[in-house]
Amino acid sequence: MPKTLRSPSGTGVPNVMSENDVTSLDPETPLDYVGRRQKRPRGDDCESSSQGSLKHELLAMLADWKKDQDQTLNRLCVDISELKAQNANIQTTSYELEKSMNFMSQQYEVIKNKLIDMEKQKKKDSEYIAVLENRLEDVEKRLKFAVIEIRNLPSPQVKQETQREQINIVQKTCEAVNVPVSESDIKNIYRLNNKSGASTIVTELTSVLTKNKILDGVKAFNKTNNKNKLSSSTIGLPGPSVAIYVTESLTNRGRKLFALARDATKTLDYKFCWTSNGRIFMRKAEGLSRIEVKEEADIEKLKRN
DSSP: OOOOOOOOSOOOOOOOOOOSOGGGSOTTSOTTOOOOOOOOOOHHHHHHHHHHHHHHHHHHHHHHHHHHHHHHHHHHHHHHHHHHHHHHHHHHHHHHHHHHHHHHHHHHHHHHHHHHHHHHHHHHHHHHHHHHHHHHHHHHHHHTTTEEEEEEEEOOSSSSOOHHHHHHHHHHHHHHTTOOOOGGGEEEEEEEEOTTSEEEEEEEESOHHHHHHHHHHHHHHHHHTTTSOSBTTTTTOSSSOOBOEEEEOOOHHHHHHHHHHHHHHHHTTOSEEEEETTEEEEESSTTSOOEEEOSHHHHHHHHHO
16 A cells, blocks of 8 residues: 655744634725734833833822922911911010019019118117107106005905005004104005905105115114014014015016016026116125116026126
């Protein structure tokens, strides 16, 4: 049987692309139309497309950045406007405060000067008042130069005591200390009752000499009768025996100062404290010089020393 020869595969004939069906072509397509096969775009075209896309992206980014910057600048402008307004208000307020401070400073100086003048006037007034008080104290002392007080007497047993009865007590007291006093030596007399139940007979004499004689007589009597000093029984008053004291009459200021001096005598261990013609004296011990107490500052000075 004869052998059949086939065409060898892969003869090297190139394949040609063409439209499969010529009849499917558009009627207006010329008969000599040859279909073009699709080709990949060249590399330059891809690069141009990428560059264009990047350009658009950059432009978009710049546009967004510009938009953000515009918004930031707008906010800054608004903030700056507000700051300017606040600064203007602060300047106005500062100016008003400065005016107020200047006014207050002026008023302060006026008040300060007035206070200084008032302090000066107060000092002058205080000095003048002190001078008047000292003058008044001197006048009261002179009025009491011839006045004695018999203190710590029992209250009278009769409701209506006469001056004659009071004079009788004074005369008995003076007789007890060997200083006789007549009724004509007494200028005025009255009794002061105390809350404690004791009383004081105040006697204004006609002579300072008579007053001094009586005080010296009482001092001598008590010194001689150290264990049996002047008392209510000594002058024959009824009731329990109580010590009585005969002193010169002091002013209110002198009485207060004398009380402070007596307390200081005990506190500072002084031995003597007495009055003479309204003046107050202290002495540390026998043989030492006496110290006159004119005001409370003198007592404070003694305490400090």
